[in-house]
Amino acid sequence: MTQPGVGITAFGAYLPRLRLQRKAMAAANAWANPGIVAQGKGERTMANWDEDAVTMAVEAARDALPAGPDPIKSRHFVDALFFASTTMPFADRQNAGIVASALSLPEEIHSIDISGSQRAGVSALIAAAEKVKAGGAKAALVASGDRRKTRAGAVQEFQYGDGAASFIFGNENVAARFLGSHSLSIDFVDHFRGEGEEFDYGWEERWIRDEGFSKIVPRAVRALLTKTGVSAAAVDHFILPCLFPKLDQQIAKMCDIDPAKVRDNLGATVGECGTSHALVMLAHALEDAKPGQKILVAAFGQGCDTVLFEVTDAIAKAQPKNGVKGWLARRKEETNYMKWLAFNGLLEMEKGMRAEKDNKTALTVTYRKRDMLFGLVGGKCEKCGTAQFPRTRICVNPNCRAVDEQKPFSFAELQGKILSWSADYLTYSQDPPSHYGMVTFEEGGRFLSDITDVDIGTIDTGTKVRMSFRIKDFDDRRGFRRYFWKAVPV
């Protein structure tokens, strides 16, 4: 039985620009572990120093949300937000709230963090679908990002990737109908990360493969097919994040699903993006899927979550701005393993005394200016029409100077242009030189902005940029990080 009217109405993804070359990783680690050279193929996505689960999820959601210069208006329809990750930057401060603010979503939404296992991403899909189905929300946004940390030289360091995906669930213009889900909750501890621990601790792989994946996943998949009345033969795309070579195909076979229907797990180009990975693969599948096709998603993690979708005619109009394919194409090879270690806090780098400045954040100010800092919302003077950032009480236009006439105006989705710039080797930066410049917007407004995802010698006056929500600073003394927007060359 299908569930007409409930399902995915839009989707998006995000992959960081840098692609760490596994050959370089292997070359750096082979002295200690000669066997690691077997992992030295392909590349993995590598988040910039200023990206985390939240910022990547924000990018993926922007990829999914309707295009339009004014996010405050165009995103007002969203009334629920599920943020899934096991690498959330805050243990106690709602991470979904940061995502919502960065997206300028209305405050009247139900937002939740979903975490705790590698199936959290798919759990979020199910929760969102069920919420819409139950009438609890009209448009539920799922955003998931992960930046998993491993010790230097671990096999997982080669296998993982950084990335994010996002979906909107609704009951109008459904592009992939939600046919049903089935979950198993089994405390099978293949790995764990205890409170306050930086790294995962894992058990023997053969046991995970044979007792875990091979027994738990087929049980959940079979139950889902039975429950939804869909035959195994009808599954057109089978999605199962799994690091064991070919095990996904063997599991498909165990469930009578054609192994040829198993989706590429993007291991060669992306790596496994934690709990977001099933969602990244789902977005990738939706970029290929034809109306009428069925997509089965399974995610393993202390049990298994499975969900089944049926693609509709609306899929053509539901395509994301970039999608997995678009972000895959936007890539820069990184061969410097030292840089990887530095970006991931795996190496104590000399930072110089300039890095000692206290990054304590005045939270009262952060709250008072929250639309500015999280949403990149400035002002537009109602009297003269001048857009300006930040929003102030007196208009900056020398021929206007109207008082208290500025209405909130978002710059987040506007394209900017570099007026002036420098690459600064003096100021402390995790990725020197620090690039910044005056970014101007055609609609009016400008500000001196950090520039990220940029290579030395590639920008000049006139370079076009888009704005991206990033980590501004870390406050290591207090375990805080602050966010703001930066310009990224288009």
Add this chain to the structure above:
Amino acid sequence: MATGIKDKVAILGMGCSKFGERWDMGAEELMVEAYLEAAKDAGVETSQIQAAWLSTHIDEQSVGKGGTPLSVALRLPNIAVTRVENFCASGSEAFRGAVYAVAAGACDIALALGVEKLKDTGYGGLPTGQPGTLLPQWGANGSAPGNFAQLASAYRAKHGVSKQDLKRAIAHVSVKSHENGAKNPKAHLQKPITEEMALNAPMIAEPLGLFDCCGVSDGAAAAIVTTPEIARAMGKKDIITVKALQLALSNGLESMHNSWDGSYFHTARIASKRAYDEAGIKKPRDEISMMEVHDCFSITELVTMEDLFISDEGRAVHDVMDGFYDAGGKVPCQIDGGLKCFGHPIGASGLRMLYEMYLQLQGRAGARQLKNPKIGMTHNLGGAPSMNVCSVAIIGAQGA
């Protein structure tokens, strides 16, 4: 109707410490060094000083807040001491306070003293600070050289100057200042450099290399001012008077409004026009004998030549390369070495510039003395191109 400051106040005496890495002295001792020279030059006793202004920028690194550090260091007779801070233009601000007090008739003799002790941070370059509670949450992660370097890209784009030509012109700006600084025993940096050295120096903030940046120095400078009448009564000859004192501050236009193209200093154009009006100068390129400008970075000096209306817009590169601003040129600039080589103890710099103009006008500049200068101009700027404080002061012989 305001009548302006022209010829209402005379400089009675000036002093300036040796600038540089003064490992031997703190700010308190530097203040005394500059003051003793100024008091001797003026011929006054400390008991005759009726009001004082102290300028420092970075209170965490220098003497702390308030006017008491100056009062205590000089054992001033319990007079009013006001501490002023206006970024790198703080020294000019102290001078303005003292000059206006005398012009107002509030006192007969006033002191302006600026000081900065920068070499107690443990690292090179200007110290980093916390600019309030909001800006750190969104302001670009930059330093002074990177902020001023912004001028270069915008200037190139506007005037169609190639990277190489601009780099060579700003290299010449620094070569010229090093040449001048080598003749100044009080300068921080006294070694000449070649253009090749400037072009090949390590990059600090694209396109500014090491030699495009001024010295970060310890130092103090002081001025004692009075009325021309009192100066004469005290037996002073060759009286140097203040012709103009102007200050223009950004109001957010450059940083927030798209009418500014990033290639020039909006405030400097305003302050210099006002200063020329106040001093009665019609053709600055012909009438200004010499100047000290705020060459915190070579690119700053280059664009400032246009903002002070000495070079026509877009022509500074040519004037610089033609030697127009060299010691032997038409309008010698940074004859004492400038911020580049004399050094930049922030709170003292505005007063240091005036010190050189004062010495030159009195024919006391030693090996770097220019021939018969009449009018000296100082340009002292604080902040960044997109948000700044700009001071322009003009002094000259009384009646000039």
